[in-house]
Amino acid sequence: HSPWALPPDCSPQAQHLREVVVLAPELLRGSRVFQLIKSLRILDKGVEEVDEGVLQFQQLEELVLSANHISRVTSAHLPRTLKVLELCYNAVGDLQDLCAQPPPQLQHLGLGYNRLCGPSQEKHLTVDFWPNLVSLDLSFNSLTDLLGLVSQLSTLQSLRILVLQGNPLALIPTYRGFLVDSLPKLSILDDIYIWPEERQQFHGLARQPELIRSEARVVVSIGEMKGLPNPEAFQQLEAGSEGPVITYSYCVTYQF
Numbered sequence: 001h002s003p004w005a006l007p008p009d010c011s012p013q014a015q016h017l018r019e020v021v022v023l024a025p026e027l028l029r030g031s032r033v034f035q036l037i038k039s040l041r042i043l044d045k046g047v048e049e050v051d052e053g054v055l056q057f058q059q060l061e062e063l064v065l066s067a068n069h070i071s072r073v074t075s076a077h078l079p080r081t082l083k084v085l086e087l088c089y090n091a092v093g094d095l096q097d098l099c100a101q102p103p104p105q106l107q108h109l110g111l112g113y114n115r116l117c118g119p120s121q122e123k124h125l126t127v128d129f130w131p132n133l134v135s136l137d138l139s140f141n142s143l144t145d146l147l148g149l150v151s152q153l154s155t156l157q158s159l160r161i162l163v164l165q166g167n168p169l170a171l172i173p174t175y176r177g178f179l180v181d182s183l184p185k186l187s188i189l190d191d192i193y194i195w196p197e198e199r200q201q202f203h204g205l206a207r208q209p210e211l212i213r214s215e216a217r218v219v220v221s222i223g224e225m226k227g228l229p230n231p232e233a234f235q236q237l238e239a240g241s242e243g244p245v246i247t248y249s250y251c252v253t254y255q256f
Contacts, residue, residue, distance in 0.1 A: 013039050035059050043067050052077050065090070066110070075101040086110035088137065093117065095124040108135040112163065116141040119148045127155040134158050139190075140166030146175065147209055150182045157185065165190040171218065174211050177202035220254060 039062040047068035062084040070090040082103035093115035146169040181202045
């Protein structure tokens with residue numbers, strides 16, 4: 001029952017707030033508590049909108065709203081102090097509102113597993129909107145224009161970490177090599193470190209956009225199928241037999 005007691009998985013921020021409660025409780029009166037919080041995580045809580053209430057957190061640096069139902073984010077509702085904005089596993093399909101007045105100091109933008117489609121959204125991924133962006137996660141969306149996306153991302157001079165896996169454009173045969181050569185300041189692509197040897201291997205590929213094809217081949221191998229009759233279990237009909245012939249048809253559907 002000690003006032004210092006905290007659960008085992010308590011964050012450092014919660015520890016700090018508990019110390020403030022004990023040592024200087026007057027700081028938590030009224031709206032002062034909002035000024036002490038620098039990280040806010042609301043995961044899988046059915047959030048549908050980011051409203052102006054978030055602006056009360058005047059010192060907020062990290063906002064994580066993953067696994068909710070957010071389809072649009074208004075930048076006017078985001079604190080200007082934000083450095084990390086994580087919106088993975090939502091329903092964001094348009095970046096226009098987010099880029100109206102984005103937080104100028106943002107270093108990480110997480111938009112993986114959303115509904116972004118190119119090329120209309122790629123124009124929002126430039127240095128004009130994100131001058132200090134270091135890390136960008138666009139994985140598992142519906143981006144298809146590799147050339148257009150690279151032309152925009154190349155303006156992000158501080159970008160070091162990029163995740164694009166899960167998009168249709170990642171199926172292009174020259175995808176990784178073209179990105180490595182086109183973004184020389186990039187350090188990590190799709191969670192894989194870019195070594196100098198790899199950069200040398202793909203040197204000059206950025207000057208050959210004609211090698212990028214607008215189609216890709218996907219090979220799918222079926223290792224095992226359950227619940228189907230084994231053809232070997234049926235005995236061969238004797239020559240001239242008038243026994244019934246049974247035909248089985250199957251339909252396999254792939255979702256990409």
